Amino acid sequence: MAGDTARPSGRGPADRAVDLALRAAIGAVMALPYERRVAAMGALTARAIGPLAGYRRRASANLALIWPDLAPERRAALARAVCDNLGRTLIENYSGAEFARALxxxxxxxxxxxxxxxxxxxxxxxxxxxxxxxxxxxxxxxxxxxxxxxxxxxxxxxxxxxxxxxxxxxxxxxxxxxxxxxxxxxxxxxxxxxxxxxxxxxxxxxxxxxxxxxxxxxxxxxxxxxxxxxxxxxxxxxxxxxxxxxxxxxxxxxxxxxxxxxxxxxxxxxxxxxxxxxxxxxxxxxxxxxxxxxxxx
Structure with a gap:
């Protein structure tokens, strides 16, 4: 069907670029001891990956939608925390046995x-x-x-x-x-x-x-x-x-x-x-x- 051929494959040049950047970040932090690794990936996602990927902006928009009276400073802090937790979660799930031992x-x-x-x-x-x-x-x-x-x-x-x-x-x-x-x-x-x-x-x-x-x-x-x-x-x-x-x-x-x-x-x-x-x-x-x-x- 024409609609199916027009649908993005998820394997285009932009997808490859994002994947290579993510693999590089994961590879770099995986060399660190576990607790430092988790903290580093959280910080990297909150400060760099989250803003570049639009995650922090989307989190802030959703927070504003649900809690419009939230102070801008509080909304910005929560959006950063969301990206930090996202990064930590990602690297924990790549850490296998080390993640299991922390539970x-x-x-x-x-x-x-x-x-x-x-x-x-x-x-x-x-x-x-x-x-x-x-x-x-x-x-x-x-x-x-x-x-x-x-x-x-x-x-x-x-x-x-x-x-x-x-x-x-x-x-x-x-x-x-x-x-x-x-x-x-x-x-x-x-x-x-x-x-x-x-x-x-x-x-x-x-x-x-x-x-x-x-x-x-x-x-x-x-x-x-x-x-x-x-x-x-x-x-x-x-x-x-x-x-x-x-x-x-x-x-x-x-x-x-x-x-x-x-x-x-x-x-x-x-x-x-x-x-x-x-x-x-x-x-x-x-x-x-x-x-x-x-x-x-």
Whole structure:
């Protein structure tokens, strides 16, 4: 179809240039000891990569959209913090075993762990839902260290060069990871049907989703996680990794499961739980995403 051929491939010259710059930055900081590496990548993203890529500008625009009365100095500080956390998250996920060693041995908040353990014993599937908050890989890695096998469904990046090596950081952590799309969804469904556990990040704009209020503004949200939970009688469990003030350690929370209900109501509850964490620690959520596309237009 003509529309398909006109769609950017994600492998153009500009994509290659961005990928080469990112690889150079990652290669440089990976030579540093772990804690210095994480801090350096955070600072580099906040001061250079974030502004150049437009992340800081987009974060500031989204903050202004949601909290128009926020003082300009506070908004600028939060936009920098968002980019710093983004950089730290990126290099942590490339750091594999060193990142795992910096994490706690078990969740600090474990309201949902008894239900998760019971589901594993019964062979019942579990769908963990989370957002781009703190480091979204932290809870999966903590549960992996406790013997849980957790896969995931993720959306591929528009830059295919970057996606190729970033996706590899998720593959070796725990269970199978599936790219969103027909083939990936088929594998993901088989995984759940067999009683598997997996993670879905639900806080990205989904043009086929329904409008659910998030931070006071309607945001298009996919109902996929709730629909699959009902279809496969899976637990729907929110979990989060919140970065501590030292910048390298985390509080990990496994919340109580969301009761089965209409999918819209279940995702409203998931959204409300994420929203509560964002309000407490706004600098840790990835405000660089176009979460409110209609409102931004």
């Amino acid at each position: 706690p041995s078990e969740p600090h908040q474990s309201d949902g762990m008894e239900a998760v353990a019971r589901a594993r014993a019964e062979g019942r599937p579990v769908i963990f839902v989370t957002g781009h908050f703190g480091n979204h890989e932290a809870p999966r890695r903590v549960l992996t260290s406790m013997g849980y096998d957790i896969g995931g469904l993720y959306r591929e990046m528009s830059n295919r060069f970057v996606n190729d090596h970033y996706a590899a950081t998720m593959q070796d952590v725990s269970g199978p990871v599936f790219a969103k799309g027909r083939r990936g969804l088929t594998g993901f469904l088989r995984h759940l049907k067999a009683g598997g556990m997996a993670t879905i990040l639900f806080d990205l704009h989904d043009r086929g989703g329904v409008a659910i209020d998030f931070l006071g503004r309607p945001a298009r949200t996919a109902l996929t996680a709730a629909e699959l939970a009902r279809r496969f009688d899976a637990l729907l469990v929110p979990y989060y990794g919140t970065r501590r003030a030292d910048g390298v350690s985390f509080d990990v929370a496994v919340e109580a499961p969301i009761p089965h209900d209409a999918p819209l109501d279940m995702m409203r509850e998931a959204t409300a739980r994420l929203e509560a964490r964002v309000r407490r620690d706004p600098g840790q959520w990835f405000w660089v995403h176009n979460r409110w596309k209609a409102a931004r237009r």
